[in-house]
Amino acid sequence: xxxxxxxxxxxxxxxxxxxxxxxxxxxxxxxxxxxxxxxxxxxxxxxxxxxxxxxxxxxxxxxxxxxxxxxxxxxxxxxxxxxxxxxxxxxxxxxxxxxxxxxxxxxxxxxxxxxxxxxxxxxxxxxxxxxxxxxxxxxxxxxxxxxxxxxxxxxxxxxxxxxxxxxxxxxxxxxxxxxxxxxxxxxxxxxxxxxxxxxxxxxxxxxxxxxxxxxxxxxxxxxxxxxxxxxxxxxxxxxxxxxxxxxxxxxxxxxxxxxxxxxxxxxxxxxxxxxxxxxxxxxxxxxxxxxxxxxxxxxxxxxxxxxxxxxxxxxxxxxxxxxxxxxxxxxxx
Numbered sequence: 001x002x003x004x005x006x007x008x009x010x011x012x013x014x015x016x017x018x019x020x021x022x023x024x025x026x027x028x029x030x031x032x033x034x035x036x037x038x039x040x041x042x043x044x045x046x047x048x049x050x051x052x053x054x055x056x057x058x059x060x061x062x063x064x065x066x067x068x069x070x071x072x073x074x075x076x077x078x079x080x081x082x083x084x085x086x087x088x089x090x091x092x093x094x095x096x097x098x099x100x101x102x103x104x105x106x107x108x109x110x111x112x113x114x115x116x117x118x119x120x121x122x123x124x125x126x127x128x129x130x131x132x133x134x135x136x137x138x139x140x141x142x143x144x145x146x147x148x149x150x151x152x153x154x155x156x157x158x159x160x161x162x163x164x165x166x167x168x169x170x171x172x173x174x175x176x177x178x179x180x181x182x183x184x185x186x187x188x189x190x191x192x193x194x195x196x197x198x199x200x201x202x203x204x205x206x207x208x209x210x211x212x213x214x215x216x217x218x219x220x221x222x223x224x225x226x227x228x229x230x231x232x233x234x235x236x237x238x239x240x241x242x243x244x245x246x247x248x249x250x251x252x253x254x255x256x257x258x259x260x261x262x263x264x265x266x267x268x269x270x271x272x273x274x275x276x277x278x279x280x281x282x283x284x285x286x287x288x289x290x291x292x293x294x295x296x297x298x299x300x301x302x303x304x305x306x307x308x309x310x311x312x313x314x315x316x317x318x319x320x321x322x323x324x325x326x327x328x329x330x331x332x333x
């Protein structure tokens with residue numbers, strides 16, 4: 001049993017590295033789709049994602065959730081909101097990469113955990129521990145420093161961070177599996193995306209049929225680029241602890257940042273380095289606090305099991321402990 005558990009964790013880790021690694025390397029893919037504009041790339045990504053996810057669901061025969069979703073207007077409305085928000089996120093990200101803003105885009109995913117925590121306080125009335133307050137404050141200071149460096153707020157980063165944090169909040173309420181959720185969202189996106197592609201063709205501005213078979217294949221591959229990391233993430237999420245996934249998530253923006261600086265040769269003046277250093281300090285505080293709290297929670301559970309085994313009534317979980325655990329889970333996902 002122990003060997004089987006270690007094997008499952010190894011598979012989970014490999015899938016986690018694959019998921020976040022692919023998300024981190026995706027800035028190398030979008031420039032290959034030029035001369036297609038960001039709008040056309042986005043439309044193809046939405047349309048082809050539905051095709052590939054539908055094929056995957058056909059083979060695993062998981063369709064029961066669709067009927068249940070259609071009978072629940074509130075959940076369907078939330079899926080529509082998620083589809084709209086992720087459309088904004090995808091579109092801004094594609095435009096940012098192909099316009100030479102890879103570093104600023106990576107910042108959006110660095111600060112996303114901080115934005116998620118701030119939204120938890122403002123919208124869900126969650127209570128933060130001192131280290132989390134310090135992390136959020138440091139992140140706010142970083143945004144101010146970067147705003148001075150850019151001469152304006154880092155709008156691309158903020159748009160990506162807030163849209164993805166909102167997307168995560170909505171998905172938490174919808175409570176659908178990763179592949180099923182993507183299928184539902186892209187089903188909502190499909191007709192507008194297809195309509196936009198048809199309109200581009202009618203205007204003579206579509207590149208899908210005018211730039212050769214290779215270009216057409218790359219546009220179709222946007223569905224695979226979307227679906228494969230999500231499948232890997234799903235395989236990782238059921239096999240490795242949440243705290244491990246929380247650490248792995250930083251791989252994607254680290255890779256994106258490295259590509260922006262080393263491959264795309266984007267400028268990094270001193271004030272921008274200072275802003276990123278503050279962001280990394282905030283994330284260090286957040287990760288340290290999350291790991292410390294996870295260890296404390298695990299120790300408390302072990303002590304409770306020992307008490308139960310010895311015939312001692314179990315310790316009742318306090319509201320503060322529950323809030324702390326929810327906060328940790330949200331901060332690392």
